[in-house]
Amino acid sequence: MKLGLLSIAAVAAWALVGCGSDDKGASSASTAGPTSSATASTDNLPLVAFAQANSTDPWRQQFDAEIKAEAEKHKAEFNFEEQPGEDDANKQMGVISTFMVRSPKVLLVSPVTIAVQKEVEKAFDAKVPVILLDRGIPGDKYTVHVGGDNVEIGRQAGEFIAKQLKGKGTVLMIQGISNVDAATDRKNGAMETFKKYPGIKVVLGDDCKFQRQAAQNYMESYLQKGEPFDAVYAHNDEMAIGAFQAYDHFANKPKVKPLFVGIDGCQKEVIDMIKAGKLDATFRYPDPGPKGLQIAADIIKGNMPKDKKVVLPTELVTKENADKYLAENPNLAK
Amino acid sequence: MSAGTTTFQKWLPIIQKYQGLVGLIILLVVALWKSPHTGQPGAIFHSTFYTLPNLSNIMSQLAVPGILAIGATFVILTGGIDLSAGSLLGLLNCVVATWLVKGTSTPVTIAYVLVLGTFIGGVLGAVIGYTKLQPFVVTLAGMVSLRGIAYIYTNNANISGLNDQITVFESPWLGIPIAGWILFVTTLLGALVLAKTVFGRRVYAIGGNTEAARYAGVPVNRVRIGAFAINGFCIAVAAVLFTARNSNGQPSAGMGYELDAITAAVVGGTALVGGYGNVLGTFVGALFIVCLNVFLILDSVSYYVGQGWKGVIILLAVYLQNLGRRV
Incomplete structure (x- = not known):
């Protein structure tokens, strides 16, 4: 019976591996199509990585849904991946620096606080275009900031x-x-x-x-x-x-x-x-997700945005x- | 069947002793061929995980939770627990930021915070000794109060405007941030104290059986105060490195970090009931958790799926620990 425990450990380890491959399709917004071929073809596409602040409040939930819907439209152009930062600037910095290991073509960040400034600047200095969504950071070491007023x-x-x-x-x-x-x-x-x-x-x-x-x-x-x-x-x-x-x-x-x-x-x-x-x-x-991702798609096509700040309009609902x-x-x- | 059982019983203590290491090695092997391929020069087996930038990435993410976990190990070994670590980290983060923004010199600020952290830790230990309350309750109160004090101290605002005074801890030496080297040194010192000093033996003694230790003449209160003071010192070191990394002070900083620290200790083979474990295991446990986080992001696993697996791993670690002891 106790021998079974070793196998539990082994199974858990293997499941971890299996889960890695199963989830590849799901989280990179390319759920359609057979997983194996999707993985093979998407491996060569550039990576657009998004460090979200959190994924819990209703506004962020809509934000996530819209940015994923937009990513679906661009799935032939790039792989989109998102990780939440638990509303903790320190953890979001870890997410950004881990994303950077994979050399993304474009980095999107919705900063938890201005404390993530240093990590954003490191990415920008490494010649990765950075698109800030919603909250901004001080200074000018980013490509474009998209948000409401x-x-x-x-x-x-x-x-x-x-x-x-x-x-x-x-x-x-x-x-x-x-x-x-x-x-x-x-x-x-x-x-x-x-x-x-x-x-x-x-x-x-x-x-x-x-x-x-x-x-x-x-x-x-x-x-x-x-x-x-x-x-x-x-x-x-x-x-x-x-x-x-x-x-x-x-x-x-x-x-x-x-x-x-x-x-x-x-x-x-x-x-x-x-x-x-x-x-x-x-x-x-306004939710800056779709606009931000469109700018990312433009950057990948070689068109850098001209404006440093994009202000999205509001809308009255009655x-x-x-x-x-x-x-x-x-x-x-x- | 009986042959299998004896083999297992032979190996069990070894697995228990090195469970964090076993987990880490499994993870590292998996990462070797599962993480995305890269054309980067210097990457081992073309694996994104085994690149120099990722080593630096892991070490700069590891320093703060790692040092917190070393401190937590001392407390857990005495049979206690510290739920106030995250709040104390937040408070000290604000103190460091405020002093530096005011223009106090960096060494003075660091020295002050180290003394303050050690003192607050010691006070918590003393309160437990004198009130005879559970460490869980006393540090829960500490968690609430210290967080409140952090908000009062900063007038409910973030402290920004730090110059580059303490960012030196983030700069690399031999490919690893200085914060990472500080973690190595802290771990080694912690291991020495536990293994080679009378105090270290007494920490294990009161964690193993407080009453027996008391009858054997161990000054239980003083040892407990010492363990909590060391924990406070570690939190202060972590707070300095945290401030260096974030370049600001936030009264809300470090929420939930005490649980990350406890998790690292448990995964590293330290028993929550006290008396069993060591800081080298904790170091490996913390490294395992950070490597797992990084691996999951590199491998595009959804954050929430990753969280689910972490829970399974914690449960497995504790179960392994208890095997052969509950009989």
């Missing part, structure tokens, strides 16, 4: 709310993590707009960490205070949902339902809630265009 999104969200309230009312702002750029930019952009409307009063709510549950808890307490408000502006959709749920369960609702506006537009749940009239609007925080938005974005997170 959170300040502009904040401005537009502020404009939408002010218009809906006809320039008069109280806006409760539910904030994201205070030391994260996305939160400060979304706040500052909106505040810029609200200043133009003297009738708009802003209540700065708590830091609810971009989390639904935290926003719900905060909103429950806020409603108990009984202070009237006309709109909730949350720095992301998850918090807008949390705030709405608290409001929904609250007994003494005001006569007019306040506005609930979020940002990201990456979840089907949010769009469905907009359709149902629960939330009023969201602003898409009840009017919710169905169209759903149809246009099949990869929304569930």
